[in-house]
Amino acid sequence: MALYKEQVIKIYNSISGEKETFTPLVEGNVGMYVCGPTVYSNVHLGNCRTFISFDLVFRYLKHLGYKVRYVRNITDAGHLENDADSGEDRIAKKARLEQIEPMEVVQRYTVDFHNILNKFNNLPPSIEPTATGHIVEQIEIIKEIIDKGFAYVANGSVYFDVLKFNESHQYGKLSGRNLEDMIPNTRELQAQSDKKNPQDFALWKKAEPQHIMRWPSPWSDGFPGWHLECTAMSTKYLGEQFDIHGGGMDLKFPHHDCEIAQGKAVTGKNPVRYWMHANMLTLNGKKMAKSTGNNILPEEIFSGKNDILEKSFEPSVVRFFILQAHYRSILDFSNDALVASEKGFQRLMDAYHSLDQLPASERSDFDVKAWIQKAYDAMNDDFNSPILIAHLFEAVRQINAVKDSKAELTGADRDLLKKAMSDFMFDILGLTDQEEEHGDVGQKLEGTIELLIKLRAEARANKDFKTSDNIRDQLEAIGIALKDGKEGTTYSIL
Numbered sequence: 001m002a003l004y005k006e007q008v009i010k011i012y013n014s015i016s017g018e019k020e021t022f023t024p025l026v027e028g029n030v031g032m033y034v035c036g037p038t039v040y041s042n043v044h045l046g047n048c049r050t051f052i053s054f055d056l057v058f059r060y061l062k063h064l065g066y067k068v069r070y071v072r073n074i075t076d077a078g079h080l081e082n083d084a085d086s087g088e089d090r091i092a093k094k095a096r097l098e099q100i101e102p103m104e105v106v107q108r109y110t111v112d113f114h115n116i117l118n119k120f121n122n123l124p125p126s127i128e129p130t131a132t133g134h135i136v137e138q139i140e141i142i143k144e145i146i147d148k149g150f151a152y153v154a155n156g157s158v159y160f161d162v163l164k165f166n167e168s169h170q171y172g173k174l175s176g177r178n179l180e181d182m183i184p185n186t187r188e189l190q191a192q193s194d195k196k197n198p199q200d201f202a203l204w205k206k207a208e209p210q211h212i213m214r215w216p217s218p219w220s221d222g223f224p225g226w227h228l229e230c231t232a233m234s235t236k237y238l239g240e241q242f243d244i245h246g247g248g249m250d251l252k253f254p255h256h257d258c259e260i261a262q263g264k265a266v267t268g269k270n271p272v273r274y275w276m277h278a279n280m281l282t283l284n285g286k287k288m289a290k291s292t293g294n295n296i297l298p299e300e301i302f303s304g305k306n307d308i309l310e311k312s313f314e315p316s317v318v319r320f321f322i323l324q325a326h327y328r329s330i331l332d333f334s335n336d337a338l339v340a341s342e343k344g345f346q347r348l349m350d351a352y353h354s355l356d357q358l359p360a361s362e363r364s365d366f367d368v369k370a371w372i373q374k375a376y377d378a379m380n381d382d383f384n385s386p387i388l389i390a391h392l393f394e395a396v397r398q399i400n401a402v403k404d405s406k407a408e409l410t411g412a413d414r415d416l417l418k419k420a421m422s423d424f425m426f427d428i429l430g431l432t433d434q435e436e437e438h439g440d441v442g443q444k445l446e447g448t449i450e451l452l453i454k455l456r457a458e459a460r461a462n463k464d465f466k467t468s469d470n471i472r473d474q475l476e477a478i479g480i481a482l483k484d485g486k487e488g489t490t491y492s493i494l
């Protein structure tokens, strides 16, 4: 029997403000959409937190036996500098400043994004569609919204008619705003807008002559509005209505409220059943911002090359740190917090690795089955990873008590605990077993040094002392000392 029949998940639905029992539209299947990055700069740590949070959701649903289709888009066009449909396209601007093709910008930062998420051990989504790959679908949706009377054409651009929509639907429900709150107060906009009302948002923008990213449409050569791509891609791959939509808290308005309006305008239905939003990450108690320097890139954490941390940290430790907070809480990143997480991470891994050496007793002092259900209960309660981690540390205390002969565990319970810990730590939380990973690297390093010793011996046999000395000296320079003895050459790592 699939685990999901035994484990009932409750999800905090951002639109109702309540924890609701999760029942997918089609039994055993889950459709999940998460707004991906706009690929015009290196992915920042706050975004990584969002993607790690939804990776946890994806992993847990899969663990329970659900067949999950996880769609996460790449925004490679249409995202303007200003949320109120003004300013330059972020990707086009970067391309102009660096004098490269927009698609070079897209490629560079898509690769960076994948590389970083890989290091964090995030699973790839099932489908990763791009905005530029779905221009046709976006144009079709605009036509439908116009046909339903919720959009109008003005001077080659198409705008969503928010006031008209609000007569029959509630616009801004997700973010809890009313129409007056939504008037953008940018002077530029009020001066030169084709909009009927300032709350309206662009579905299609006519491109200015200098705008380099443009496509033909029935209205003008232009580009789609940012909110539209997510409606087009979620509808295409998950249907008019689907189970879970996630994103960062900052996307609630206008982005997600606009997605709801677009979907409802076409089908009359709510496109999403459960809205989930991950909270933000602060750095030393303050909002992260490039402009103030209160900012750190994931790569700078892994390498230790930054002014904020006293040392480097493994991606898995950073992931563990992130999962020690619930995804809906604000999380503060600091050197001390990471140092504490690293210690906890090590204690957890050490206890897990010592399980095999525990003596098997006749009886158990620890109810492993009850512990397993408590761990599931934590995850069932809106993916509460910090509570799950607290239960893992309870298991660590029990393991250490058995090690110190202060408690007993049967062989069967020990094996059961090991399997369950492995499920929760690696399969669900997505932590990486450092011992295994480094063990593998160690083996490869050993093989590489053996190869260099062999090449050096060959050089010496050929009387090429320049090469043989070079190999020895360069190895020594990086801290590997060779020693020639009767049995051949051995090495030591300094």
Ligand SMILES: [Zn+2]
Pocket: 034, 035, 036, 230, 255
């Ligand atoms: Zn989106």
